[in-house]
Amino acid sequence: xxxxxxxxxxxxxxxxxxxxxxxxxxxxxxxxxxxxxxxxxxxxxxxxxxxxxxxxxxxxxxxxxxxxxxxxxxxxxxxxxxxxxxxxxxxxxxxxxxxxxxxxxxxxxxxxxxxxxxxxxxxxxxxxxxxxxxxxxxxxxxxxxxxxxxxxxxxxxxxxxxxxxxxxxxxxxxxxxxxxxxxxxxxxxxxxxxxxxxxxxxxxxxxxxxxxxxxxxxxxxxxxxxxxxxxxxxxxxxxxxxxxxxxxxxxxxxxxxxxxxxxxxxxxxxxxxxxxxxxxxxxxxxxxxxxxxxxxxxxxxxxxxxxxxxxxxxxxxxxxxxxxxxxxxxxxxxxxxxxxxx
Amino acid sequence: xxxxxxxxxxxxxxxxxxxxxxxxxxxxxxxxxxxxxxxxxxxxxxxxxxxxxxxxxxxxxxxxxxxxxxxxxxxxxxxxxxxxxxxxxxxxxxxxxxxxxxxxxxxxxxxxxxxxxxxxxxxxxxxxxxxxxxxxxxxxxxxxxxxxxxxxxxxxxxxxxxxxxxxxxxxxxxxxxxxxxxxxxxxxxxxxxxxxxxxxxxxxxxxxxxxxxxxxxxxxxxxxxxxxxxxxxxxxxxxxxxxxxxxxxxxxxxxxxxxxxxxxxxxxxxxxxxxxxxxxxxxxxxxxxxxxxxxxxxxxxxxxxxxxxx
Numbered sequence: 001x002x003x004x005x006x007x008x009x010x011x012x013x014x015x016x017x018x019x020x021x022x023x024x025x026x027x028x029x030x031x032x033x034x035x036x037x038x039x040x041x042x043x044x045x046x047x048x049x050x051x052x053x054x055x056x057x058x059x060x061x062x063x064x065x066x067x068x069x070x071x072x073x074x075x076x077x078x079x080x081x082x083x084x085x086x087x088x089x090x091x092x093x094x095x096x097x098x099x100x101x102x103x104x105x106x107x108x109x110x111x112x113x114x115x116x117x118x119x120x121x122x123x124x125x126x127x128x129x130x131x132x133x134x135x136x137x138x139x140x141x142x143x144x145x146x147x148x149x150x151x152x153x154x155x156x157x158x159x160x161x162x163x164x165x166x167x168x169x170x171x172x173x174x175x176x177x178x179x180x181x182x183x184x185x186x187x188x189x190x191x192x193x194x195x196x197x198x199x200x201x202x203x204x205x206x207x208x209x210x211x212x213x214x215x216x217x218x219x220x221x222x223x224x225x226x227x228x229x230x231x232x233x234x235x236x237x238x239x240x241x242x243x244x245x246x247x248x249x250x251x252x253x254x255x256x257x258x259x260x261x262x263x264x265x266x267x268x269x270x271x272x273x274x275x276x277x278x279x280x281x282x283x284x285x286x287x288x289x290x291x292x293x294x295x296x297x298x299x300x301x302x303x304x305x306x307x308x309x310x311x312x313x314x315x316x317x318x319x320x321x322x323x324x325x326x327x328x329x330x331x332x333x334x335x336x337x338x339x340x341x342x
Numbered sequence: 343x344x345x346x347x348x349x350x351x352x353x354x355x356x357x358x359x360x361x362x363x364x365x366x367x368x369x370x371x372x373x374x375x376x377x378x379x380x381x382x383x384x385x386x387x388x389x390x391x392x393x394x395x396x397x398x399x400x401x402x403x404x405x406x407x408x409x410x411x412x413x414x415x416x417x418x419x420x421x422x423x424x425x426x427x428x429x430x431x432x433x434x435x436x437x438x439x440x441x442x443x444x445x446x447x448x449x450x451x452x453x454x455x456x457x458x459x460x461x462x463x464x465x466x467x468x469x470x471x472x473x474x475x476x477x478x479x480x481x482x483x484x485x486x487x488x489x490x491x492x493x494x495x496x497x498x499x500x501x502x503x504x505x506x507x508x509x510x511x512x513x514x515x516x517x518x519x520x521x522x523x524x525x526x527x528x529x530x531x532x533x534x535x536x537x538x539x540x541x542x543x544x545x546x547x548x549x550x551x552x553x554x555x556x557x558x559x560x561x562x563x564x565x566x567x568x569x570x571x572x573x574x575x576x577x578x579x580x581x582x583x584x585x586x587x588x589x590x591x592x593x594x595x596x597x598x599x600x601x602x603x604x605x606x607x608x609x610x611x612x613x614x615x616x617x618x619x620x621x622x623x624x625x626x627x628x629x630x631x632x633x634x635x636x637x638x639x640x641x642x643x644x645x646x647x648x649x650x651x652x
Contacts, residue, residue, distance in 0.1 A: 060564035211620035228354035246560040
């Protein structure tokens with residue numbers, strides 16, 4: 001190899017190193033930016049300062065839906081010294097890595113907030129027998145002593161929303177934008193349809209599952225499609241529904257929200273929201289962890305235990321008789337005289 | 343099935359398909375310029391996200407959608423320049439560097455959104471323009487001539503791109519640099535300069551595509567594009583590196599998605615088959631891509647850095 005060739009190779013290596021470094025830095029910055037954000041501080045450890053909780057969620061922590069509901073719930077818990085969040089983990093492998101890393105870093109309670117994370121948790125939890133895990137929405141603890149599960153009776157809120165929607169519609173057609181037909185999304189939609197039908201058997205409730213939790217543009221077009229068949233009241237569940245809310249807002253069509261309070265997105269047309277209060281059941285888990293106990297329980301939030309609440313939008317002028325109908329439905333669901341049929 | 347063939351349904355499908363195709367078309371047209379000059383940018387989606395956030399935040403703060411669009415375009419332009427530096431000056435392996443740009447855009451757009459905005463807030467959308475004379479036509483009017491202004495602009499850019507690529511010296515240089523950069527270089531064409539220009543055009547168009555998406559939706563969310571940038575890249579292959587082909591691909595993808603949505607709304611596709619139907623647009627596009635790929639040839643120098651004298 002002559003001197004010029006050697007020099008050329010050296011220059012090429014330097015150049016290769018330079019651009020790989022640049023790309024790596026950009027990718028790392030991007031990944032780090034989008035990956036996690038720690039709330040609070042302290043070194044935790046389940047002692048006097050409180051326990052350390054980690055949340056792994058599939059969408060943004062400010063998605064106005066599923067992930068935001070758990071973040072807000074954890075922020076309302078007592079006895080927590082630190083709450084770390086890794087959000088946007090639509091890819092299950094990314095979530096699994098985050099779950100394992102948090103357990104490895106000594107977090108006392110790791111919340112795998114997604115029904116798609118069950119398989120990963122089943123593999124990871126046995127490797128960390130002193131760490132408490134919880135996941136949802138689900139009802140399976142896999143027979144593991146350190147895994148609890150939590151779920152939402154979202155069909156209850158869906159039913160109540162359906163009661164109000166049936167009273168609001170003038171065209172007799174109500175539209176629903178759904179993500180994928182699973183978990184609490186399916187429960188909510190089924191409850192909504194049954195609530196509307198129970199109130200007025202003559203209404204048509206058209207459900208459009210777009211088969212995505214994240215496609216905002218497709219959710220928007222699904223809402224347009226529902227309007228094209230005459231829907232004058234809309235609802236939807238999961239984080240991609242912000243697109244559908246935009247369409248409802250643009251067309252002045254009433255919207256019912258779920259999981260988190262969505263009134264801020266469209267203050268004029270959001271009627272009411274079913275809001276998850278996960279702290280109602282997670283507080284027990286936190287207290288147990290703080291006491292040094294591991295639990296393998298299945299928790300559920302519902303109207304009766306206060307884990308589900310209906311938050312009305314003050315900016316929407318909802319008729320009193322519809323509020324009364326909603327309250328009657330809530331009472332009926334609490335005392336068991338009404339079932340959602342979901 | 344007869345419900346699907348009503349005027350209202352057909353109007354809804356076509357209008358929806360056109361709306362869905364616009365971000366793909368804008369990003370795809372920009373990427374066509376880059377690929378015709380030999381530069382593949384897999385970071386289109388990341389640039390779209392950055393443009394989307396820039397457009398969203400500017401519109402949120404100023405309530406001016408045009409300023410939002412301009413900022414989105416400007417951000418894309420800057421990242422096009424950066425990608426030109428990476429791929430042309432540093433001669434980076436284009437696949438890897440594009441993924442780096444994508445991850446950067448994905449993460450930074452989310453970080454900025456969380457830190458500067460927090461809870462999603464609505465923004466105004468582009469004004470609609472009913473084209474005088476034709477918007478009142480039955481069926482065709484609401485299908486084709488009652489869209490927001492950016493829809494017309496996006497489709498008007500197709501003939502512009504055709505003319506630039508096929509009828510101008512700049513376009514000739516782009517094609518020459520993408521096919522035989524050595525020959526172009528020997529004739530005095532600056533390969534680097536042409537490739538910088540096309541990556542800047544591609545970046546600007548991707549940034550504008552992101553801004554258009556967020557302003558049309560009136561909202562921003564983490565990973566708003568949902569991989570539309572990658573679909574746009576596939577559509578460049580689908581369209582055989584020709585603007586009209588890219589447009590047809592974007593329309594096909596948009597219309598298929600709209601058709602599936604409308605069939606679900608009408609109950610023609612039952613919920614049980616919903617997930618299978620949702621895959622249809624992607625499957626049909628892939629099939630078309632395979633057919634096209636076997637009939638047309640990619641630019642010879644695509645993904646190959648140019649080094650004089652090699």
